[in-house]
Amino acid sequence: MDSSMIGKIQKAKQYAAEPERINFESFKVTLRGEHDTHVISYDHDTGWQCDCHYFSVRGLCSHTMALERLLGVMVERAQAKQAEEA
Numbered sequence: 001m002d003s004s005m006i007g008k009i010q011k012a013k014q015y016a017a018e019p020e021r022i023n024f025e026s027f028k029v030t031l032r033g034e035h036d037t038h039v040i041s042y043d044h045d046t047g048w049q050c051d052c053h054y055f056s057v058r059g060l061c062s063h064t065m066a067l068e069r070l071l072g073v074m075v076e077r078a079q080a081k082q083a084e085e086a
């Protein structure tokens with residue numbers, strides 16, 4: 001392997017160990033839940049979306065929270081909606 005490639009691999013290891021360097025702009029994924037497969041999307045400017053009912057009521061859900069756990073500092077937190085009193 002040539003020395004320039006060795007340098008790139010070293011740099012890749014460093015960057016992978018420093019996830020705060022990475023900020024997701026947007027993505028769309030599916031998550032296979034226990035009952036249904038859900039579509040979750042993220043945009044740095046407009047936030048999270050999930051097609052499940054819980055998300056539509058609360059503004060976050062187990063699906064968005066699972067992705068937050070995986071992606072850590074690379075994404076913004078979903079903002080919980082205030083529960084509306086009847």
Ligand SMILES: [Zn+2]
Nearest residue numbers: 050052061063
């Ligand atoms: Zn959800």
